[in-house]
Amino acid sequence: MRSRFFFLACVVALSVSARAADPVESDFYKxxxxxxxxxxxxxxxxxxxxxxxxxxxxxxxxxxxxxxxxxxxxxxxxxxxxxxxxxxxxxxxxxxxxxxxxxxxxxxxxxxxxxxxxxxxxxxxxxxxxxxxxxxxxxxxxxxxxxxxxxxxxxxxxxxxxxxxxxxxxxxxxxxxxxxxxxxxxxxxxxxxxxxxxxxxxxxxxxxxxxxxxxxxxxxxxxxxxxxxxxxxxxxxxxxxxxxxxxxxxxxxxxxxxxxxxxxxxxxxxxxxxxxxxxxxxxxxxxxxxxxxxxxxxxxxxxxxxxxxxxxxxxxxxxxxxxxxxxxxxxxxxxxxxxxxxxxxxxxxxxxxxxxxxxxxxxxxxxxTGKMPFEIHEIHAQPQGFELTFTKPVDVATAKAAGSYDMEAWTYIWQSSYGSPEVDQVKPKVEVISVADDGLSVQLKVAPLTKGHVHAISAKGLRSKDGEPVLHPTGYYTLNEIPNP
Amino acid sequence: MRRSIFLLLTLLVGVPLGLAAKEVKVTVKTKVAQMKYDREVIEVEPGDQVEITLENVDDLPHNLVVCRPAAEGANDKGMAVAQMAWNLGELGMAKAWIPDTPRVMVHTKLVNPHESDTLRFTAPDEEVDLPFVCTFPGHALLMNGTISVARPLPPIRNLHYRYYLPAKGDRYKQLPDFSKLTPVEEGQMPAGKVDISMHLKEKKGSFAYVFEGTLEFPKDGEYEFAVGSDDGNELWIDGKKVSEHNSIHPFSVKKKKLKKQKKGDHHIELRYFEGGGQKQLYLGWSGPGFQNRPLSEGALDAGQLQSEEEKFAGMPLVVRDEARLYRNFIEGSSPRGIAVGFPGGVNLCWDADQMNVVMVWQGAFVDAKRHWTGRGAGNQPPLGYGVVRTGEAPQHGVARISGSDADWPAADPKDDWKSGDYRFQGYELGERRFPVFRYEYAGVKVEERFEVTGALKDGTLKLRRIVSLRGDGDAADLFFLAAAGKVTAVDGGWALGPAREVLLKVDGAVPVLRAKGNELRVPVKLTHGEAQISLSYEWPVVAK
The missing domain is CATH 2.120.10.30 (TolB, C-terminal domain)
Known part of the structure; x- marks a missing residue:
């Protein structure tokens, strides 16, 4: 009973997904x-x-x-x-x-x-x-x-x-x-x-x-x-x-x-x-x-x-x-x-x-292996947000969709005891998205930016031009300084 | 399973006392280069047919001589017999080091390396301790043991238990005040062994027990109780608390020695609680002639009863035809110790903080298990035997002092970094990887190299240490510290160590033994900027 249901679920998932299988790390690095x-x-x-x-x-x-x-x-x-x-x-x-x-x-x-x-x-x-x-x-x-x-x-x-x-x-x-x-x-x-x-x-x-x-x-x-x-x-x-x-x-x-x-x-x-x-x-x-x-x-x-x-x-x-x-x-x-x-x-x-x-x-x-993974290449802090660069051109439609991104921000307690929980949580919002002509970078206007916080930027919904999801969609940016405009 | 067979045997043999004499076969192995048998106690019952095989895996010849007790009845560990063998002198080899004395009951032949031999005898009908010893000269001090001839130990008599549960919704965090509690159940335990398994199937999270009974100590002497629990316990003997570990903790064993105990009945009471989760209780005892006998039911794996020394044994660094170095935390050295094992069975520890040899020993080199398993914490003592510290306080190997009776400058290991006068410069491995250590002190360059001659087994083993110094000027107040601590002037040199194990000779200068600190100081006179001191460490095994 259970296996038949699982099989059915797989068929549904396959038909929804654009690709037979998403790339994995070993496709790119051995x-x-x-x-x-x-x-x-x-x-x-x-x-x-x-x-x-x-x-x-x-x-x-x-x-x-x-x-x-x-x-x-x-x-x-x-x-x-x-x-x-x-x-x-x-x-x-x-x-x-x-x-x-x-x-x-x-x-x-x-x-x-x-x-x-x-x-x-x-x-x-x-x-x-x-x-x-x-x-x-x-x-x-x-x-x-x-x-x-x-x-x-x-x-x-x-x-x-x-x-x-x-x-x-x-x-x-x-x-x-x-x-x-x-x-x-x-x-x-x-x-x-x-x-x-x-x-x-x-x-x-x-x-x-x-x-x-x-x-x-x-x-x-x-x-x-x-x-x-x-x-x-x-x-x-x-x-x-x-x-x-x-x-x-x-x-x-x-x-x-x-x-x-x-x-x-x-x-x-x-x-x-x-x-x-x-x-x-x-x-x-x-x-x-x-x-x-x-x-x-x-x-x-x-x-x-x-x-x-x-x-x-x-x-x-x-x-x-x-x-x-x-x-x-x-x-x-x-x-x-x-x-x-x-x-x-x-x-x-x-x-x-x-x-x-x-x-x-x-x-x-x-x-x-010589194959190019689809990854966030760099994240640059900007006065009003972040610029993400990519290893391959992005799919413009998913890159422009606000729902493709998710953000969290937090910091840690500076303390003499061991470790710290994540504290002072903030939920930054991606307000404006602009995609470069070559498709190799995306600028996100984000508010608020919190000096000193780790800003987790996740691009789970983003696809490359050839349809791949980001292999590791989350970058954790430590925002010690916000650049001056 | 094995336990129940053992129990059965104990009952069969133990109840009709000594009627059914049984065969006991034991193998005793020698430990490689450690001058020890692998077991120190052999337990048999009166009248047993005993067969002991000595398997010699060591590289030296050994025997095993079972001795009758000394005349005065005390267990002398066979030392008097070994001394008689030593006294045979040149005749010894021909007699295979077996002296003519009625104390020798039975013995193996002199067993060559990697051979074995078996002896057989019938255990006496009375309870007695029979020492066994290796009579090859120089071995007896470490190579000995005891055959304990004794009737089986009875379990705890009239063992009674009381079982307690905490109030509903509550749990014990330590032992409760039992005097204010009513047990939910109590009764006798005819097997005479502490046991918590009877209520485990009820799956109570938290509970407590008090066990009480009478334990017969078979002889006058020292006893040791081992109590292991998860969670807490207290052990009371004759109304006195002797051991406690009264908290919530993972299973761990505490051992408590009781000296000068009287033969006869003693009251024993074990209190135990479980707070929840894992649960276990172990009680065992050792006494004159017996070791680690359980007084509880429930399996305990061997590792749980291991002492620290046993836990860190098993990765010996074997020295073959080249010298071997081991830099790590060595017991008896500063944290910058460098242990060196030379071919032939002589070892030393050179301390790169003190710039001096701080220890010499014979036989096996070092066991690396302490440092090569887990996080590697702690100091590792040498693996061999005859360990002699060549200094007591942390002191540097050379110093400039204002005359031979001035105090040697203290070397605080924690402050050593401040002393810019001493610089360790490392070492070079020469022929057969023998190290040459180098350091610098106040413009004087010092180099130490080593030679090993002779062999351990015939007492000709010799370690030569050649210290070369080079410096500018006359350096009139320069001294070298050859040894300190247990130093005694003897014929032909100085004896080192508590049992005068090592004979130290110094060539090239006349040392001065300063009474304070027993410091053996060698004045260094640079000629054309150079001086050389030659030391030799000898182990005179056989009396000539």
Missing amino acids: IEPFTLPDGLVAEVGSIELLPDQKVAFGTRRGEIWIVEGAMGADVSLAKFTKFAEGLHEILGLAWKDGWLYVTQRPEVSRLKDKDGDGRADLFETVNAGWNITGDYHEYAFGSRFDREGNLWATLCLTGSFHSSAPYRGWCVRITPDGKMLPTCAGLRSPGGVGFNAAGDAFYTDNQGVWNGSSALKWLKPGSFHGNSEALRWWDEKVMGPKPLESVSGTRITAERERNPLFVPPSVILPHDRMGHSPTGWDYDTNGKFGPFKEQLLVGEQTYSTVDRVYLEKVNGIYQGASFEFLKGFQSGLIGVRMAEDGTFFAGGSDRGWGSRGGKPFDFERVRW
Whole structure:
């Protein structure tokens, strides 16, 4: 009885829908897990590209493996060789001038294979300027090099609330001559650190104290990010005047006005909606990975997904939109890396923090199939609303229909306790819609716009010119600043 | 199922005391490079036909010698017998380390690595503890156990239960005041085991029990009760509360030791409540000659009774023909410890905060399970044996002090970052991946390398540590801290460790043992800007 009804319902649904099946992510991006040798526990914490098409990854167990053939046609033919072991939880790798720089829990080290037998034999300490107390939570994530040759490291708090030793809850830079520059304070639980195409540094912070939701944050040198515990290591002789301590129970906008050194989260990755734990990211420099050149592709540990972030600068402050991008990875992603040829590597672990992927660890790669997905490409804040750009021309009729769009806006409580519900909900209305002649962008006049709120813009009713729905129809725009007219 | 068979056996054998002597077959394995048997207690009944197979999976030879009790009747763990074996000296090998003494009851042969041997005997008719021990010189301190010959333990006598329910719509959040309550049901439990299953089918969300009875302690001595519950409980012995976990919580076990208990009857009372949801109650006890005997019904999987040490065992890092490093949180080191396992069974921990060797040990290297499962919290102790700390307080390896009797500068691990004088520079892996550690202190470059010679099994094992220093100027007030804490001057060097396990020798300079802190300081004299100190750590196993 039930199955016949279901069959009937399917027939009705099919006849209503314009297409036999809507496109799915795998039509556009193919995820391929590598075949790992026995005994390789690939709890990948960081991935780096080496010369000669080799790829290196570091693991939570303190091993470094080198992969040959990782970009080859047949993923199962890749060859894995152990380069180093016995290091302490590797969450950063960077290659420079024949050295592999490793950010591990106690220090930044650099490794070299002097005798050419394929294994590292020189383990030089570059800088051990921060301290560790023996608390498991004191992770250290390391970037690659910025344009001045500095390596940035973000240092987790002690036990997720406190700063029991110097530079817990900080971002520090390690200069090319091995000196440490304390750079930003007030971080909570970084999951990754790196740069955007403009060369500015960012990190992902995880929901918790002073973090109503996880977010991508701009590491503007000298900036403060909320956790006052870290301010005990702020030396005014080096860093200038100290930021004010955070006041609990307010809002990010109020805190910005009160505390000038506080830099608001650039792009919020709304908790529960997008994930629970953002980690590392990378971006496509040349367009070989599809239409999202220079957008940040951010790993998500809990959801085993990759999110997509578009950044823009308004009134001197970074902000922008986050989108769902790709799901179905096998474990909780921690390290990711984009190769020149458009191969995106991703790996991670679910140890201690569960993930949806279901496997304890993974190392995988993603490639663009060459087919163009229909996606919101960018969202730009405008004085009276938002401009949405698309990867393919839109269908003008659905693009002009107010019913194609839905909006919500909210913010989070700025507080010393863990996380925050979504609060101060607003229902913005799309009042005027104009579609560009080329069909590649839509301007929405929206009222009201609320400074500091996340504005969720959903284009569920929109179709492309060739009839496809938007693959991921919702963008979450963090409106730190409303552009001046 | 197994439990009910066991119960049946207990009844059959236990009721007509000792009439039906049974066969007991036990396998005892050696633990690889840990100098231990895998079980320390073997429980048999008087008159049993006992067969023990020693399976030697270790890389050293071992035996298993069952000893009669010492003359004074105390359990000496076979130490006197092992000492007699040690005293055989050069004759020992020929006698397979079995001394001529009436205390030796029965023994295996000297079992070579990866072989096994079986011994058989009839358990005495009286209750007695028979120590068993490995008499190969140097092994007895850790390789020993007890065969407990004892009649089966009786269950709780006159076990009575009272069952309580909260007022309608209410639930217990902790143990109620039972004196003010009337039980909804009460009765005897002839099986003598605490059991909450009888009312579970009623599916009451919240309920409480009081169990009371008489428990016979078979001997004078120390007893341990393990009480596990979801939710809360209190255990009372002889009218005194000995253990409590009185709140709503997931199942967890608390253990409580009771020292100097008298043989004979004791009153036992267990109070329990369930607030709702998951429910479970476990009661067990250990005492002289027996371990983890349940006094409750209801299965408990082995993992729930595991101690912390047991939980974090199972991922040993095996050292083969190359040295192996492990950077993580090592018990006995600062958080920047680097454990090194050398081929041949010698290990150390080099502390990159203190810039010094802080520990040496023999046998197995490290078990990584604590750090490689879950979130990896906590410090991991060495896996091997003979662990000797070479320092007590956090102290740096070198320092400039104003004369050999001045205080050594304190190294507060939390403030180490402030001390710009010490810089760890990393390490290089040389031949067979042996590490060379490097650091810098106030213009002096220090390099430490290691050599291992000899073998563990014949007592010739030696670890050499060569410390090279290079610096400008004369650096007249430079000292190296070779050891501190348990340091004793002996013939030919210094003994380290509580049982003087390690003999330390220093070449290239004359050390000074400073009374305060027992600090063994080596004055460093740079000649043409260079100096070298050579230390050797030896484990003299066999008395020559």
